[in-house]
Amino acid sequence: MDSFWKQSPHPQNSTSITVAQTLKETRAMFSTPASFIYLIAEVPYLASDNMQDMAADRSFLQEQNQQMKKMLAMQSLQVQRSEALKSENDRLRELLGSRKKLPGNAVIAEIIGSVPNPYTHQVVIDKGSADGIVDGLGVVDANGLFGQVVSVGKYSSRVLLLIDRDHAVPARINRTGTRLIAGGTGEVETLLLENVPISTDVVIGDLIETSGFGGRFPDGFPLGLVYSVSNGSGLTYAQVELRPSAQLNSTGHILVIMPDQDHNNFMQRSAKLSANEEFAQ
Amino acid sequence: MSSPVLGIVLAVSVLLSFVLAVARLPADSITWFSYVRPQWILLICFFWAQQLPYRRGLLFAIMFGASRQSDDQTTYRRGIIFSWIFGLFVDVLLNEPFGLNGAIFSSLTFFVWRFHQRHQMHSVVQQSMLIFLVIFFAEVFRAFVMDIVADQPWDVLPLTTAFSSAVLWPFLSRFLLRLIGPGNN
Numbered sequence: 376m377d378s379f380w381k382q383s384p385h386p387q388n389s390t391s392i393t394v395a396q397t398l399k400e401t402r403a404m405f406s407t408p409a410s411f412i413y414l415i416a417e418v419p420y421l422a423s424d425n426m427q428d429m430a431a432d433r434s435f436l437q438e439q440n441q442q443m444k445k446m447l448a449m450q451s452l453q454v455q456r457s458e459a460l461k462s463e464n465d466r467l468r469e470l471l472g473s474r475k476k477l478p479g480n481a482v483i484a485e486i487i488g489s490v491p492n493p494y495t496h497q498v499v500i501d502k503g504s505a506d507g508i509v510d511g512l513g514v515v516d517a518n519g520l521f522g523q524v525v526s527v528g529k530y531s532s533r534v535l536l537l538i539d540r541d542h543a544v545p546a547r548i549n550r551t552g553t554r555l556i557a558g559g560t561g562e563v564e565t566l567l568l569e570n571v572p573i574s575t576d577v578v579i580g581d582l583i584e585t586s587g588f589g590g591r592f593p594d595g596f597p598l599g600l601v602y603s604v605s606n607g608s609g610l611t612y613a614q615v616e617l618r619p620s621a622q623l624n625s626t627g628h629i630l631v632i633m634p635d636q637d638h639n640n641f642m643q644r645s646a647k648l649s650a651n652e653e654f655a656q
Numbered sequence: 657m658s659s660p661v662l663g664i665v666l667a668v669s670v671l672l673s674f675v676l677a678v679a680r681l682p683a684d685s686i687t688w689f690s691y692v693r694p695q696w697i698l699l700i701c702f703f704w705a706q707q708l709p710y711r712r713g714l715l716f717a718i719m720f721g722a723s724r725q726s727d728d729q730t731t732y733r734r735g736i737i738f739s740w741i742f743g744l745f746v747d748v749l750l751n752e753p754f755g756l757n758g759a760i761f762s763s764l765t766f767f768v769w770r771f772h773q774r775h776q777m778h779s780v781v782q783q784s785m786l787i788f789l790v791i792f793f794a795e796v797f798r799a800f801v802m803d804i805v806a807d808q809p810w811d812v813l814p815l816t817t818a819f820s821s822a823v824l825w826p827f828l829s830r831f832l833l834r835l836i837g838p839g840n841n
Contacts, residue, residue, distance in 0.1 A: 408745070
């Protein structure tokens with residue numbers, strides 16, 4: 376027993392990491408047929424979506440088309456501006472000697488199922504390592520941050536939603552720039568700001584966004600709006616709750632944010648570190 | 657019913673139980689649904705372990721057809737091990753710690769094989785009560801492990817799913833027995 380405690384003070388050097396890695400790979404191997412099962416379970420919904428598209432009448436489609444064209448025009452204007460701003464931003468950062476860059480492109484993925492456990496909030500998406508997805512990438516939808524990739528198979532991955540009890544995001548208040556942590560509560564409608572000092576300037580309606588700290592999520596993605604603040608006397612910390620911006624209940628398309636090369640190296644390093652942490656626990 | 661057809665019925669029923677175990681209602685916000693979702697995979701595992709007591713376990717039967725039959729100790733042990741491997745896939749499917757479902761399925765297979773002759777003497781209601789107890793204990797074990805590993809809170813989930821499974825059992829077993837026909841024990 377004594378020798379058991381003495382061996383390998385540095386878990387990086389021990390065989391346990393290899394065991395953890397093997398288990399992870401086994402999971403990844405099984406996850407391809409598992410995602411196939413999720414796909415079969417999703418077939419009725421996919422089929423009914425298709426049927427709706429087929430049964431839609433001409434005038435409705437024309438109207439929808441018009442609306443989308445308008446939206447596209449508006450958004451392409453914004454994209455043009457943001458492209459210019461992005462390049463200007465990169466130039467300025469270069470002048471300052473900062474290595475941080477805005478994230479590059481993204482991969483569109485479709486949600487093909489959700490894990491049927493009432494205590495975890497995970498969804499299965501139809502893109503995997505074959506499309507360049509790696510562990511730990513941030514996922515957003517049209518309205519805000521959605522979650523992060525936690526396990527990758529060949530043709531599918533699992534995304535942990537940001538409202539899961541095990542999830543937390545480095546965040547900041549958009550109005551004041553105060554840094555905070557936004558943790559999941561396990562409820563679809565609520566995120567909780569953790570350990571907020573009573574004196575923090577936060578009011579109902581404040582936009583909370585990602586701060587980019589920790590390097591896992593790019594900064595500036597909206598997390599949600601504050602809907603309840605209680606900072607009365609007697610409390611150690613203020614209770615600040617926010618409603619997530621992302622449509623976490625919907626089953627549409629989401630974007631997996633692909634990192635640039637620098638970020639990729641960082642992610643690999645941090646994945647190794649987190650494997651060690653897992654072992655240390 | 658001939659053995660290959662029996663194998664196909666077996667494989668399809670197992671696949672269907674997987675699909676039903678992860679299927680969702682149109683609105684995910686209906687949370688009560690997950691509380692009364694029957695334990696489809698456990699029910700199917702129970703049924704086939706009861707119907708094919710001398711085969712080498714569910715996974716083996718799926719892979720090699722339900723034709724090979726023997727009742728020596730090696731086969732018996734192998735059946736338990738195959739049930740455990742079968743559980744590994746369910747672990748990935750339901751996103752649970754590796755080995756949890758393996759432990760549940762192999763214990764279930766052992767239990768059913770140990771007492772299968774007695775079980776078949778039971779009436780439908782007695783079988784339902786047995787199903788309730790078996791699934792209740794299996795789910796309590798699952799909740800216990802998930803409490804330790806993933807810090808999940810205890811809930812009425814073991815009770816409600818065991819109840820809905822027990823209610824479903826007579827219909828499911830009768831339907832499957834009709835499908836495979838008499839004389840397959």
